Amino acid sequence: MLGGAIEMSDAGARILAVDDDPQIRALLSAIGTRAGHEVTTAGTGQEFFEALDGLAPDLCILDVMLPDTDGLTILGRLREQHPDLPVIMHTATDTALMATSALKLGAFDYLVKPVETDKLLTAVRNALLAARQTRELRQLRTQVRDQYSFALIVGSSALGHAKEEARKIAASSASALILGESGTGKELFARAIHYNGPRAKGPFIDVNCAALTESLLESEIFGHEKGSFTGAVARRIGKFEQAHGGTIFLDEIGDMPLATQAKLLRVLQERTFQRVGGSEKVTVDVRVISATNQPLEKLVEKGSFRQDLFYRINTLTLEIPPLRERPQDIGELVGHFAAVAARAEGRRTPEVAPETLLLLKNHRWPGNVRELENAMRRAVVLCEGAAIEPAHLPPHLGAGAAPDGPPPEGAGMLGAVEALERRMIVEALDKCGWVKARAARALGITERILAYKMDGYGISRSWSAS
Numbered sequence: 001m002l003g004g005a006i007e008m009s010d011a012g013a014r015i016l017a018v019d020d021d022p023q024i025r026a027l028l029s030a031i032g033t034r035a036g037h038e039v040t041t042a043g044t045g046q047e048f049f050e051a052l053d054g055l056a057p058d059l060c061i062l063d064v065m066l067p068d069t070d071g072l073t074i075l076g077r078l079r080e081q082h083p084d085l086p087v088i089m090h091t092a093t094d095t096a097l098m099a100t101s102a103l104k105l106g107a108f109d110y111l112v113k114p115v116e117t118d119k120l121l122t123a124v125r126n127a128l129l130a131a132r133q134t135r136e137l138r139q140l141r142t143q144v145r146d147q148y149s150f151a152l153i154v155g156s157s158a159l160g161h162a163k164e165e166a167r168k169i170a171a172s173s174a175s176a177l178i179l180g181e182s183g184t185g186k187e188l189f190a191r192a193i194h195y196n197g198p199r200a201k202g203p204f205i206d207v208n209c210a211a212l213t214e215s216l217l218e219s220e221i222f223g224h225e226k227g228s229f230t231g232a233v234a235r236r237i238g239k240f241e242q243a244h245g246g247t248i249f250l251d252e253i254g255d256m257p258l259a260t261q262a263k264l265l266r267v268l269q270e271r272t273f274q275r276v277g278g279s280e281k282v283t284v285d286v287r288v289i290s291a292t293n294q295p296l297e298k299l300v301e302k303g304s305f306r307q308d309l310f311y312r313i314n315t316l317t318l319e320i321p322p323l324r325e326r327p328q329d330i331g332e333l334v335g336h337f338a339a340v341a342a343r344a345e346g347r348r349t350p351e352v353a354p355e356t357l358l359l360l361k362n363h364r365w366p367g368n369v370r371e372l373e374n375a376m377r378r379a380v381v382l383c384e385g386a387a388i389e390p391a392h393l394p395p396h397l398g399a400g401a402a403p404d405g406p407p408p409e410g411a412g413m414l415g416a417v418e419a420l421e422r423r424m425i426v427e428a429l430d431k432c433g434w435v436k437a438r439a440a441r442a443l444g445i446t447e448r449i450l451a452y453k454m455d456g457y458g459i460s461r462s463w464s465a466s
Contacts, residue, residue: 011127015039017061018048019090024113028061028294031117033123045069048294049077057085059127062107064091064098072101079106084134086127090115148195153188155329158321160191169316170197175268177313178291180320183370186291187251189320194247199287202246205239210255218260219276228277238275240267240284247287253313254294254305265309288313323365323372330361333369337376338388338426345380351387359397425453 010301015037017028025041032039040055042048043066052060060078062071075087082166089102090111099110108130109123150170152161162223169176170193178186187206194204212220215229223238241250250256256264267273272281290313299305323330334352352360356379365371379392390397424443438448453459 013037013058015059016057019063020066032173045074060087062089067345075105086131088123129315136333146431148192150192154333157328158326162320165318167191173287174315175288176315176316178318181322183368184320185369190249190289199246204247205242205243206249207239208251210252214257222273222275224276225278244284248366250290253290254292261306261309275378323368350383351385353389356388356390
């Protein structure tokens with residue numbers, strides 16, 4: 001009976017076993033010990049609970065019939081006090097009712113005496129594996145939740161109000177609509193709302209409504225049955241079914257075709273839908289978060305977006321301000337993205353030269369935060385020294401770039417003066433063919449002062465005022 005395979009991938013576990021038969025206890029101890037585990041045994045329920053507190057076991061093996069209680073009672077208490085602790089029941093009573101009761105109470109497995117070594121070791125191995133996977137899943141969920149914490153969304157000026165609104169939205173399960181230009185971080189906010197809300201344990205499923213044709217989008221969202229169209233060789237489970245119990249994020253919903261909008265409206269109203277080519281009704285419990293960079297009210301007026309759907313999806317509305325409206329955040333974002341890029345490259349985070357930061361603060365950022373993130377990733381990769389210089393930035397931002405408009409509101413008087421002075425210098429140099437003596441006379445300053453200013457602003461012949 002002790003001659004079975006005993007190699008264990010989870011060797012070294014602490015096992016607490018209770019049985020009123022001393023021979024069975026000795027047998028369980030011998031099997032577990034030979035498999036590399038630490039086995040503690042008890043003969044009564046009282047001894048079991050006395051050992052439980054100090055041992056902190058990884059697995060329990062419970063006999064059903066004990067002198068002072070029964071295994072099912074112990075199991076019930078364990079589920080209340082240690083809900084994740086795996087339990088294997090073993091008994092001489094081989095009845096379906098007893099097995100069903102044990103499994104309903106949360107037992108991982110149910111074995112009948114005399115327990116064979118191979119069956120016991122298999123049950124132990126599977127129980128420990130399942131427990132480890134549960135722990136890892138919980139840790140992963142915690143890591144994901146921490147990753148999308150509102151505290152980690154960089155920005156405190158105009159974005160601070162958006163974060164406060166998002167926290168309130170996260171506490172609800174109502175449909176939400178996120179508005180903002182491309183690159184402002186709408187998906188980041190959607191994930192933060194999900195992972196900081198009541199559905200955090202459920203899945204977060206995203207769909208880009210602008211990336212697929214009408215037929216493909218419908219199949220992507222609702223799924224399809226085998227043979228429903230050419231190429232449908234098997235049933236496909238759609239995004240709504242995948243998001244059951246969690247959140248579905250419909251990005252760029254303003255690009256959703258009208259026919260798909262009608263089907264989406266039914267899902268929001270009835271919580272049911274049919275797969276493409278199917279007749280079976282599928283019921284789902286899903287929170288819908290939508291996002292768009294388009295004015296949906298104008299799309300409704302044009303007839304390209306359903307008014308009833310618009311009212312359904314914007315129960316709660318969140319607007320993300322563009323980066324040009326919160327220049328105070330640029331310095332913090334620059335440092336954050338530089339650090340992230342440096343970690344990805346496995347190198348030390350470089351400093352950002354003052355003239356580089358000035359360029360970044362004076363840019364209008366039509367691509368918003370995403371454009372800034374990409375610019376800093378490029379700068380970190382190209383930077384070989386201790387500081388990021390203007391030459392490390394993309395061409396439209398770096399040493400050859402001219403300011404692309406007035407400094408944004410909130411940049412400060414010093415920044416505005418510097419931006420104006422720099423532009424005047426570049427324009428004068430352009431008009432004078434980059435002859436410094438002529439440009440200095442046009443500006444009413446000496447050539448030495450012009451050279452000093454050019455050096456300070458990093459202006460070179462590659463600059464253009466256009």
